[in-house]
Amino acid sequence: xxxxxxxxxxxxxxxxxxxxxxxxxxxxxxxxxxxxxxxxxxxxxxxxxxxxxxxxxxxxxxxxxxxxxxxxxxxxxxxxxxxxxxxxxxxxxxxxxxxxxxxxxxxxxxxxxxxxxx
Amino acid sequence: xxxxxxxxxxxxxxxxxxxxxxxxxxxxxxxxxxxxxxxxxxxxxxxxxxxxxxxxxxxxxxxxxxxxxxxxxxxxxxxxxxxxxxxxxxxxxxxxxxxxxxxxxxxxxxxxxxx
Numbered sequence: 001x002x003x004x005x006x007x008x009x010x011x012x013x014x015x016x017x018x019x020x021x022x023x024x025x026x027x028x029x030x031x032x033x034x035x036x037x038x039x040x041x042x043x044x045x046x047x048x049x050x051x052x053x054x055x056x057x058x059x060x061x062x063x064x065x066x067x068x069x070x071x072x073x074x075x076x077x078x079x080x081x082x083x084x085x086x087x088x089x090x091x092x093x094x095x096x097x098x099x100x101x102x103x104x105x106x107x108x109x110x111x112x113x114x115x116x117x118x
Numbered sequence: 119x120x121x122x123x124x125x126x127x128x129x130x131x132x133x134x135x136x137x138x139x140x141x142x143x144x145x146x147x148x149x150x151x152x153x154x155x156x157x158x159x160x161x162x163x164x165x166x167x168x169x170x171x172x173x174x175x176x177x178x179x180x181x182x183x184x185x186x187x188x189x190x191x192x193x194x195x196x197x198x199x200x201x202x203x204x205x206x207x208x209x210x211x212x213x214x215x216x217x218x219x220x221x222x223x224x225x226x227x228x229x230x231x232x233x
Contacts, residue, residue, distance in 0.1 A: 032220045043122070043208050043224035044161075089161065095220040103173040104151040104166025104212070106222060111160065 003027045004092050006109035013116050019077040021112050023090030026071065032095035034106065035064060035075045038087045047088075048075070051095075080116045087111045119145055122225035124209050130231045136197040139228045143190050143211030150192040151222060152184060155206040164207075167192055168214065196230075204232045 005024045013019045021035075031052040036044035050057040050064045050073070057064050063076045077084055090109040094102040123142040131137050143150050152164040163176040167186035184194040190211075196203055206229050210222035 034221065036224075041226075041229075043124075043210075043226045046221055046223060049221060091161075093220060103168070104149050104222075105163045105174055105176070106151070106153075106161075106210075107163070108153075108161040 002110075003030075004090055004107050004109040006088075006090055006112050008112050009110070010113040010115070013080045013114065015082055015116055015118050016079045019075075019080045019084065019114055019116065021075040021077075021088050021090075021114065023073050023075075023109050024071060025073075025092050027092070027094075027107070028071070029094045029102075030092040030107070032093045033064070033066060033073050034091045034093075035062075036089045036091060037084075038089060038111070044089055077114075080114075082116045082118050085114055085116050087113050122209055122211050122223055124207075124225035124228050126228060127226065128229045128231075130233060131199050132233050133199055133201060135199050136195060137199060137230060138193055138195045139207055139209075139230075141192045141194075141209030141211075141225060143192070143209075144213075144223055147211035147213050147223075148190050149212045149214045150186055150190065151210045151212070152192070152194050153208045153210065154178075155208060155227070156204075161208070164194065199232045201232050204230060206230075 034049040035047045038044045048062045066073045091106040149168045151166040155161045166174040170186045181197045186192045206227045208227045210224045212222045
């Protein structure tokens with residue numbers, strides 16, 4: 001039962017263009033969403049997050065959009081840089097409804113490999 | 119502030135042995151979560167500790183256990199190792215209060231190979 005899905009295993013983008021990474025979820029109890037970037041042999045690095053009370057959050061080149069009715073979120077990277085090449089994970093939690101099976105638990109998607117070509 | 123520190127970084131064990139992994143959270147963080155990452159299953163939640171108490175547990179067998187100390191440092195233990203336990207084990211800490219309370223910050227992980 002995969003509650004968070006990243007349907008695109010990989011994405012290739014030219015430097016300077018926009019990268020759009022997508023994520024879908026099925027659990028309506030999820031109310032907090034995060035994006036992480038991961039290089040091989042390293043732990044995930046937090047990029048940006050969004051609460052379900054918002055539909056957009058921006059931080060520099062990174063913007064996350066949340067469509068609650070579609071249970072869909074996306075990460076936009078503009079402009080893309082070769083250093084952005086990594087695996088990107090979407091994660092979800094029931095932060096606002098914390099308790100019991102929600103404490104400290106992030107549910108991750110399978111990841112999308114982003115390659116930005118110079 | 120120092121980040122999340124996991125030791126050791128690499129470990130090789132044989133089937134049937136047991137292993138203990140260590141995690142030092144970011145100073146001031148009281149919540150520590152553990153995850154297992156494998157190519158087939160992705161990142162899977164193992165358990166979470168807060169103030170020395172396990173508050174949540176994922177769907178893993180009882181061979182996987184953990185604990186947290188009064189200084190918030192945490193250890194996880196895997197007994198009777200199986201080949202399928204070969205994975206990257208990740209620890210994450212979060213502040214539990216304030217604006218960043220729902221963000222988890224990860225360590226570099228411990229790569230466990232079971233032969």
